[in-house]
Amino acid sequence: MITKRMLGIGFAAVGLLAVIGLLAVDLVNAGDFQGIGPVQRLGLIGGAAVLVLGLTLIPLGNRPA
């Protein structure tokens, strides 16, 4: 059984990876825009939201998810 803490860690990891990955897009010069493009911005907001959501779940401990 998955707990709230495990779910929170999972969400936080996915959100963090998404944010890092989307920022890395600029480092390798992928995408059609210079700087942060509109889709990239949406992705960053989504990734950050998932990260925050995950962090808020971690304190809920071993309650079942």
Add this chain to the structure above:
Amino acid sequence: MNRYFSLFFGPTREDLGRPDQILRILGYVLIVLVVLAFLGYLWVYGYYAYRLLLFPFDYDQGEGFELLDTLMLSRGEWPYRDSNVYPFYSSNYPPVFHLAIVPLVWIFGPQYWTGRLVATIGTMVTAAALSYGVYREQKERRWWLVLFAALAFFASNYVYHVGPLFRQHMFMVMFETLAVVLITVIVDREEASGKTNNRHLFWVMVLLLLAGYTKQLAYATVAAVFIFLFLRQVKRSIIWAIPFAAVTGLIFLGLNVATDGQWYITTVSANINEFIPGQAIGLFRQWFDLHLVLIVVSTAYAFYQLYFERLSAYSIWFVITAVNSVTAGKWGAGESYFATAVAASCLLTPLAFSRLLDWLNSRDFSWEKTLRTRLSTVAVVVMAPLLLHQAERVFHMPTHTPFLQSIARSLGKPTETFVAPQTSCSAPQPPEPIPYVDDAFVLVGRPPTDADIAAGKQIAAAILEGDTAAFSEEAGFNLYVGRDVVSNPTQLLNLYKAGEFDVTNMVQMLDEQAFDTIILRAQFYPGPVLDVIGQKYQTVELIEMNKFVYCIMTPIK
């Protein structure tokens, strides 16, 4: 009175004072209004479905091709064929929906009503499953919320537009809904009894498989079901995921081998289309605007479950399918991609309201005897106007009779919509009034008329003036006169963009004027094909059907 009261609000034993009785009657009236409003939408749905059953041509451009797929399968032929050779046809959809219609085509022939009837029945099954999902979780019976789940589904503009068409999408939603409701029932029973039942879980997998082989988009629901199972029973979810993936893959490989690789080209390559962010954003805004109450309540309930209890399969389903609706931004996709998220929200909203009312009734408020009943009644008096507001947001109805016009007028709505007939191969035309009002008007939803049927027959008659099958953007006209269906324009355009369609043979036939008639509606063919049509054919007649102007073309002498 108490008997009727308890039917809607749940059981009560308290004797109420006069203010409470007035509040109770107000709640009662509001609930009746909610049910009447949504029953009205059910009538609108039924009328549209009935008019479509009588209409023997394409209402939506893809319908005829789905009928052709069914016809091919009924003859034991694959619709996954080489598009580079005559008749330049291939299907981009899996076969389950069409296979379900095959017996009707064997008996009645290639009729549009067969698929429309099956699709409509599928939508009804979905609605019933949504109601059952609410029914079984209510501690105290509230029939208006059970009924709301089904009626709200029929009332959604998106479900209304697509549900009664000869399209496979709502059949996929039916399998998805059945799978999610069934997994909920199974896991609940297993957790209550402490015993697992693999036989029941097997049927969930079958439903998911059927959903995926009805339309590829079902992968989101497959993910939702396995995530739910993973959260509850980690090991079991992995054990079941392996054979499920293996069977799905084996069927895929089998179909690919049986069709000499055409299955992959026509159902995968042809579906990887350009993503248009503006289209996705626009559709998300429209979905949110139309279904505001359903979305807000469902989201709030999902968050409540995330933080304060266990996540249900329904909440996971809603979130994943809502996120996956971003795929509506693909070229060729559209509003129907939100139908599964709409179904999930139609289930979650009455569930959330039921839970709240159950909670209020179960609390032991010691400081006042009648408080429980009073709070429940107040809650209903708040909930019902929210649902009435939801009914107002999805407003759509035909207005072809004075009575219907008076209803629209009394609700403060217009009695007609001004729309310019859609042209692509002819000059633009000014807007004209049509007797249909829809807050999400997208050129589907207006019930077809006798004039549309007459126009369709006129187009079909133009084919009979020549000796060959027409090179037509829609399948219906050739099917009506018993000639070959030639080409599937959007599919060919997708394949062309993917580098999987060589236009040489088609261009050569058009250059040689091998077709006596060409029928264009939206000019979805690849550029070189449209070029040669423009050089070798001329428009001889314009015929309007379903607010689209069809160009009838014949060879230039």
